[in-house]
Amino acid sequence: MSGTDAGSPAEPGVLFDELGGRWRTVAYGPVFCVVALVIELLTGPVVHWFALTLFAAILAGIVSVQVAAARRHVSVSLTDTTLRQGSEELPLTDIEAVLPEADPYADEPQRWESARSLGELSGVPRRRTGIGLRLRDGSLVQAWARDDDGLREALTEAVDGGRGTSA
Structure with missing residues (x-):
């Protein structure tokens, strides 16, 4: 999860660096599922434990593939x-x-x-x-x-x- 933002050098000799994708985006889907789970716990008699856990895992898996592809194909580095x-x-x-x-x-x-x-x-x-x-x-x-x-x-x-x- 460490890296540099666009334009800030990561190491000596690097003049420009863009990662292409950030790993933190993998957490967005599971975080929204946790929010939905908390709302269900506070408001409803039915809590969809299995469905929310499954959706969180599916979203994290799909987005992790996208981030890996972006970091490989859309990253820029100028040394x-x-x-x-x-x-x-x-x-x-x-x-x-x-x-x-x-x-x-x-x-x-x-x-x-x-x-x-x-x-x-x-x-x-x-x-x-x-x-x-x-x-x-x-x-x-x-x-x-x-x-x-x-x-x-x-x-x-x-x-x-x-x-x-x-x-």
């Missing part, structure tokens, strides 16, 4: 050398530039908005925002994060800072 999006890792040396934010009022989307998103998912995950990257080979890709401003800032610093030290 001094690597950007990891889900299970895909991209060396920072492969990134040529962090592209400007997309204009939500533009008539036509920018080219990077239709580029492949990093990670093994088919697109930018829900509730995440894409960040355009131009790679050294000239291709465009989308990085993504829930805290896109934080990742954009950390990526820009890391890419520009890496270029400044090697020049």
Whole structure:
């Protein structure tokens, strides 16, 4: 259950970190079942012990699978050398530039908005925002994060800072 919130470094060398999912959400279903049990104990002649226990276990099981998947496929980590999006890792040396934010009022989307998103998912995950990257080979890709401003800032610093030290 330990981890860092979006943008706060977990260890030295980590510039940005998003977990993808939090284990505490597994407890929400069982907590609501306990609340229902207390209400039944206080108000009614019938208490559904078995049903509430079963629902609590089912909810905890389903949500734990979802959290495990989110932590594997929707986590983001930026270190001094690597950007990891889900299970895909991209060396920072492969990134040529962090592209400007997309204009939500533009008539036509920018080219990077239709580029492949990093990670093994088919697109930018829900509730995440894409960040355009131009790679050294000239291709465009989308990085993504829930805290896109934080990742954009950390990526820009890391890419520009890496270029400044090697020049």
